[in-house]
Amino acid sequence: MSTLDDAARDGGALRDAADDAERATEIVRSLERGLAIIRVFDAEHPRLTLSMAAALSGMPRAGARRALNTLVELGYAGQDGRDFYLRPRLLELGFELLADLTLADVITPHLQALSGRLGESASASVLDGGQIVYIARVATRSIMRVHIRTGTRFPAESTSMGRVLLASRSAEWLEGFISSVRVERRSAYTTTDTGQLRAVLAGVREQGFALVDQELEEGLRSLAVPVHGREGRVVAAINVATAVVPGRADDMVARVLPELRRAAEAIDADLRPFAHMDT
Numbered sequence: 001m002s003t004l005d006d007a008a009r010d011g012g013a014l015r016d017a018a019d020d021a022e023r024a025t026e027i028v029r030s031l032e033r034g035l036a037i038i039r040v041f042d043a044e045h046p047r048l049t050l051s052m053a054a055a056l057s058g059m060p061r062a063g064a065r066r067a068l069n070t071l072v073e074l075g076y077a078g079q080d081g082r083d084f085y086l087r088p089r090l091l092e093l094g095f096e097l098l099a100d101l102t103l104a105d106v107i108t109p110h111l112q113a114l115s116g117r118l119g120e121s122a123s124a125s126v127l128d129g130g131q132i133v134y135i136a137r138v139a140t141r142s143i144m145r146v147h148i149r150t151g152t153r154f155p156a157e158s159t160s161m162g163r164v165l166l167a168s169r170s171a172e173w174l175e176g177f178i179s180s181v182r183v184e185r186r187s188a189y190t191t192t193d194t195g196q197l198r199a200v201l202a203g204v205r206e207q208g209f210a211l212v213d214q215e216l217e218e219g220l221r222s223l224a225v226p227v228h229g230r231e232g233r234v235v236a237a238i239n240v241a242t243a244v245v246p247g248r249a250d251d252m253v254a255r256v257l258p259e260l261r262r263a264a265e266a267i268d269a270d271l272r273p274f275a276h277m278d279t
Contacts, residue, residue, distance in 0.1 A: 030067075033059060037067040038076075038086065047083040103236060103277050104136040104150070106270050107227070111138045111238065114263040118256060122263075123148070124227070124238045127165040130181060132156050135236065154216060157183055157197055158190055160224035161237035163210035167201045168226060168234035174201065189214040209257060213249045220244065221252055225260050228268045229277055238264060 040056040041048065048056070054064035068084050071077035076090045104124065111122040115138040125132040131153045139148070156162025166174060178201075183192040191197050204210045209225045216222070224239035240256050271277055 033057075033063055034067045034070060037064060037071065038090070041086050047080070047085045049082045050084070053084060101274065102135075103271075106274070106277070107236065107238065107267055108136045108138070110263045110267050110270075111136055114138075114238075114240065114259060115140060117259055118240060120240050120242050120256070122238065122240050123161070124236050125159075125161045125165070126236050127156060127162070127169075128153070130156050130177060132159055132162045132165065132237075155184055155186075157181055158186055158212065158215050160210040160212040160222040160241075161239045163201060163204050163212065164224045164226050164237040165234065167205040167210070186216055187214055187218045189218065191215060209253075209260070211249060211253060214244060221249060223252060223256050223260060225257075225264045227264055228271070230272050230274060235271070235277060238267070 036057045036059060037053055040053055045052070045056065050061065050065055050068065053059075053068060054061045057064060059067070068077060068079075071086075072079050072084070076087060076093075078085050078087050103126070107124045111124060115122040119140060121137070121139045121141070123134055123138070124136040125134050127133075132155075134148055134150055134152045137148055137150065154162065156166050166177065169177070178194050178198050181194065181197075183190065183194070183197065185192055191200060209223060212222050212224075214220060220241060221244055222239045222241040224237045226234040227236040227238055229235040238260065240260055242252060242256075
């Protein structure tokens with residue numbers, strides 16, 4: 001490696017260290033400790049002693065005491081003998097804003113990050129009858145003849161997100177759907193045989209993702225994974241769509257699936273507090 005490369009690398013390291021130091025000076029440690037104490041209260045630990053709160057948060061006993069006493073003084077926590085507990089007033093902290101969030105609001109920032117990492121278009125949809133409905137989309141370029149926007153619908157059986165959503169349904173529901181669906185041949189690659197479609201959906205259910213290679217539109221590949229709500233049920237699907245390039249479809253899976261699953265796991269974590277989105 002050249003001296004110039006070494007200098008560039010060392011300069012980058014110095015800038016990173018300076019950025020870290022600047023961020024550290026902007027952190028309010030007392031707020032950080034207060035939030036750490038709040039997070040240790042959950043369904044399994046609705047009431048905690050000082051010692052328990054300190055142990056679960058990893059904080060010194062004195063710091064935990066100050067944080068708890070501050071929460072009690074402000075009305076966000078209560079004390080009953082040696083036990084501390086959170087009070088409903090805590091819900092005032094941004095609750096009205098959070099309660100108004102939609103599924104698309106939660107998913108969109110993750111799609112933006114996913115699209116940025118891969119340089120590809122990313123979307124989210126839900127199932128409505130036998131169709132998918134787009135609820136969020138981040139497009140890097142136009143790769144379809146049809147312009148996709150929020151509210152755009154496609155047949156579920158011929159799309160990657162649709163197959164993920166269909167595969168999440170009960171066996172009885174899915175059998176009824178397959179028995180009644182009339183598959184539209186949208187390209188020379190579209191799976192129209194219902195027996196084959198049944199096998200494809202069984203594979204999607206087993207592997208946890210769906211790859212659709214030019215079945216919706218020639219020249220388009222897409223890969224999708226499910227998104228889960230608070231109770232673990234599939235509530236949406238996200239996908240990455242790319243133009244077909246030389247190489248096997250498996251190459252796309254190897255490149256995209258880890259990032260797609262990373263995004264879905266982050267969305268799942270963000271959705272857990274929201275019961276109103278688990279529908």
